[in-house]
Amino acid sequence: MAKNYVRENVPLSRFGVLVAQLESIVASATQQSPDPILCFDLLSDLISAIDEEPKDSILLWQRKCEDALYSLLVIGARRPVRHLASIAMARIISKGDGISIYSRASSLQGFLSDGKRSEPQRVSGAAQCLGKLYQHFGRRITSGLPETAVIATKLFKFH
Template structure:
């Protein structure tokens, strides 16, 4: 209804001095902005956020591109704010997915500024809430998954960010750091600098494959598989041999999920090692 709070919030936005017309998508973005504004005093309710983001995802399917573009920047900012306030994992997943989809369906040029903003936040923050770091990392990973070939220039900084996050005590932060790395590797398709890939490899080998948490070891094995899938850029035969040795050791892990992940990685690395034409 025109007198509802949602309508009034939606009408507040301006584009070129004119009110942005109300739409279902715009109203949901306005609601999301309201939730984020309230989060400064009280953490947002996880169920409310989950329901709102589910509706937002549905609205993205229906809204035309010009409507999405009208609200895109506001939506991106609200999603990022929600993530860095420290949302729970299901909300982080939905918010990250929504971020990627709005850039896909709206103005894709936004990917450069959004990736840079997320990287900047992760670089500058000293000791943020672990859930906030995990949320920002998951969102950046989703952007790499969808647009990695466009943002390969940021791969070295992303590798450094992953190294920083691997120092967190919380295993879910280390897991999301390596999931970010996996997405960055696969999304870039091997098109980044050799130095960036070599640093990523060092991070995996330095701690990920021997981490005390099995979910982190699984994520490290997935990164090794991703390396093989893109042709092992930046790696020589010495690194491939080291990778295979680590995978063989991983087959002795006492957790079946870890054994399975290292078995998949070993198969991919072996296939790459015997096929020089596929190596980058």
């Protein structure tokens, strides 16, 4: 039976450990709401690690990190955690493989348009991250900005 491990025999860096911790927090969120202080500290360390880590290492963990950040945002993280997760998402994409900006922006916009109207924290997380990506990547992805603004306005009026 073939193994599906992409990172087999790759030494675990500080960044990789932080991504694994973030994945663990997100995975356990169904049983227990993530501790905001723990998330805040972890995301602060993650942002520092992104700045310090070489691009090759970032590329190894980028998708897992993006997935974990996305999950954290859409489970309803509070404002300071949303802010740091949004910054981390922009930095990881900026330093790693920039092509993923299109899929991340699209998935966040899709989350907003699905209309999870009963959960303002979840909507706020996706909207804040999308705003940070628009701010950071500018013209590369702003073709979707008017549509996102209309969706977000409708959702926030509902709340």
